[in-house]
Amino acid sequence: xxxxxxxxxxxxxxxxxxxxxxxxxxxxxxxxxxxxxxxxxxxxxxxxxxxxxxxxxxxxxxxxxxxxxxxxxxxxxxxxxxxxxxxxxxxxxxxxxxxxxxxxxxxxxxxxx
Numbered sequence: 001x002x003x004x005x006x007x008x009x010x011x012x013x014x015x016x017x018x019x020x021x022x023x024x025x026x027x028x029x030x031x032x033x034x035x036x037x038x039x040x041x042x043x044x045x046x047x048x049x050x051x052x053x054x055x056x057x058x059x060x061x062x063x064x065x066x067x068x069x070x071x072x073x074x075x076x077x078x079x080x081x082x083x084x085x086x087x088x089x090x091x092x093x094x095x096x097x098x099x100x101x102x103x104x105x106x107x108x109x110x111x112x113x
Contacts, residue, residue, distance in 0.1 A: 075108040084110075
């Protein structure tokens with residue numbers, strides 16, 4: 001590879017060279033990614049699986065696991081035990097009504113310890 005003496009380039013020439021180099025780097029990066037994807041697809045196919053089985057299902061399982069680990073309710077309506085609030089997001093109307101009527105948020109804690 002010929003060595004380029006950047007010390008002798010003007011600002012405009014250096015800017016053009018930099019832009020050309022960045023474009024070439026992006027092309028090479030995309031080409032490398034495409035080649036890697038093809039290698040992975042071939043490996044998966046050789047093992048008798050599909051990409052969905054190897055990658056997508058695992059992500060979906062992580063999502064399911066996170067969904068199972070949801071927070072337990074933190075607050076409960078004393079008049080209706082089925083009405084609960086986890087303490088995240090907007091307060092439900094029953095809780096707003098109780099607070100507007102003079103209650104405190106702490107009054108509706110499920111575990112007051």
